[in-house]
Amino acid sequence: MTLLQGCRSDGSDVTPVNSPIYGLWTGTYTVSATDPTYVGKSFFFSFTIYEDGTLTYKGKTPGNDVYAYGTWSLSGNDFSFRVTTLNYDGGYQHVQSGNATYTGSQNMLSNGTIADSVTGGKSSWTMKRVN
Structure with a gap:
């Protein structure tokens, strides 16, 4: 899975410094469209x-990080x-690029989607804040 994208924030829609989003x-992503070998695998x-307004990500793939x-x-709740x-x-x-629903009260990003502009690969994902 190699799919993620976002928008740089000008700060107007970012929550305060003590925000639980930081x-x-x-979590995991589940392959929904790409190499048929991995469709449905998490x-x-x-x-x-x-x-x-920046982020880094790490995704495990078969044999790769x-x-x-x-x-x-x-x-609002749209990440x-x-x-x-x-x-x-x-x-x-x-x-x-991707998006998800942010639920601060549960420290959850859910119903996430991600798409790769080169391969066309698509996945769904969910995460919980751990730190």
Whole structure:
């Protein structure tokens, strides 16, 4: 899975510095469209969300860890992001974008989707804030 994307925030829609959105989030993504070998399989997925509107992610794939860096935004409960991979196989880096529903009271990002602009790969994901 290599799919993530977001939008850089100008700060107007970012929650206060003590926001529970900032920090380490972990969960899984489930492949829904890409190599048929992996459709329906789930893999580790994590974000580190920073208050300056940036994020990093790590996604496990069969035989690989994929890292990405980009931006995020939050408008109400609508979380979105856009990233560029840093170490995608073959050297060509991919732009990925996605979104999710943010539920602060449960420290949850749910109903997430992610799409890769190069491969067309798509996945669904869910995460909980752990730190």
